[in-house]
Amino acid sequence: GAVVSQHPSWVICKSGTSVKIECRSLDFQATTMFWYRQFPKQSLMLMATSNEGSKATYEQGVEKDKFLINHASLTLSTLTVTSAHPEDSSFYICSARSTRGETQYFGPGTRLLVL
Amino acid sequence: SQQGEEDPQALSIQEGENATMNCSYKTSINNLQWYRQNSGRGLVHLILIRSNEREKHSGRLRVTLDTSKKSSSLLITASRAADTASYFCATDETSGSRLTFGEGTQLTVNP
Numbered sequence: 173g174a175v176v177s178q179h180p181s182w183v184i185c186k187s188g189t190s191v192k193i194e195c196r197s198l199d200f201q202a203t204t205m206f207w208y209r210q211f212p213k214q215s216l217m218l219m220a221t222s223n224e225g226s227k228a229t230y231e232q233g234v235e236k237d238k239f240l241i242n243h244a245s246l247t248l249s250t251l252t253v254t255s256a257h258p259e260d261s262s263f264y265i266c267s268a269r270s271t272r273g274e275t276q277y278f279g280p281g282t283r284l285l286v287l
Numbered sequence: 288s289q290q291g292e293e294d295p296q297a298l299s300i301q302e303g304e305n306a307t308m309n310c311s312y313k314t315s316i317n318n319l320q321w322y323r324q325n326s327g328r329g330l331v332h333l334i335l336i337r338s339n340e341r342e343k344h345s346g347r348l349r350v351t352l353d354t355s356k357k358s359s360s361l362l363i364t365a366s367r368a369a370d371t372a373s374y375f376c377a378t379d380e381t382s383g384s385r386l387t388f389g390e391g392t393q394l395t396v397n398p
Contacts, residue, residue, distance in 0.1 A: 178329075204384060215375060216330075216388045265329055267386075274318055274379065276386055278330040 174200050176268050178279035185256055186287055192252045193282045195266030201246040202268035206276065207239070210263040222249045246271075256286040293376060293389040301397050306363045308392040310376030311356075317379045319352055319359050320386065324373045333361075333374075368398040 175198040185191050195205055203224050208216040220230045220241050228241035240252040249268075253260055263283050267276040292311045300306055310319070318337045322330040336343045336352045336359065343350045349362040363370055373393050377386040 176329075206385060215390050218385055218387070221385055263327070267330075269384070275320065275332055275335055277332065278322070280329040281327075283327070 174198075174268075174270060174273075174275075174277040176266065176277045176279040178264075178266055178282050180282060181280060182283040182285075184285045184287065187257055188255055190252055190254045191256055191284060192250055193264055193266075193284075195249045195251070195268070195279050197247045197268040197270075197277070200268075200270045200277075202249075203246065203271050204269045205243055205249040206267045206269075207241060207249070207251050208265045208267070210265060210281075212263075216265060219251075253284065256284070258286045260284065261286045293374075293392050295392060296390065297393045297395070299395040299397065300366060302366060302368055304366055304396075306366050306370070306394055306396070308361045308374050308376075308394070310359045310361070310389050312359075312376075312378045312387075312389075313357060314378070315381045316354075317381055319350075320377045320379065321348075321350060321359075321361050322375045322377060322388075324375065324391075326372075330375070363394075366394075366396045368396050370394060370396045 177196045179194045205222040207219045210216045219234045220228045222228045222241045222243040224243045230236045243249040265281045267278045269276045320335045321333045324330050334345050347364045352359045373391045375391045376389040
């Protein structure tokens with residue numbers, strides 16, 4: 173099956189710093205990638221939809237200047253959490269939809285802890 | 288926003304028993320998908336059922352879809368301890384290309 177990787181798998185940072193998370197589709201091309209956030213014992217909340225070569229579409233309530241998304245190629249999207257604060261601590265998961273398919277394939281997630 | 292509601296929120300059964308989880312949604316959909324998530328891990332795609340399908344099987348999984356009631360069910364037969372995980376339904380809405388996830392069901396299969 174299709175594989176999506178995320179890097180890093182976990183990160184601890186100080187408040188005020190920026191953190192970049194990478195999402196890669198390893199064996200297929202993804203015109204669309206999605207970024208989700210999941211708090212403990214809760215469901216996934218869509219943050220933004222990332223389209224290759226264009227600006228990301230953010231969900232209501234998600235600050236685009238705080239969560240910078242870049243989808244520069246058909247296999248890579250990045251999420252940068254700028255000036256991170258403790259309340260940004262969460263599990264961030266990306267997914268990718270292939271150019272031909274209906275299924276989204278999810279990465280293993282990145283656990284962010286902001287101290 | 289989350290449109291899916293799942294019940295039960297938590298389910299605990301013995302190994303060998305069947306587990307049924309339900310999902311309801313509110314809008315028109317292209318398809319509905321079920322995912323599994325082990326604690327602290329990413330999601331694994333289990334099965335996709337299209338809006339014009341009523342039932343689908345994959346191994347020990349059986350999914351039904353009733354678009355008139357806007358509901359779906361996931362049945363896991365002959366459960367195993369390794370099936371312990373959270374199960375989420377997600378709807379692919381006709382109005383957009385994104386998935387909207389339900390609240391999830393935490394399944395515990397006791398050996």
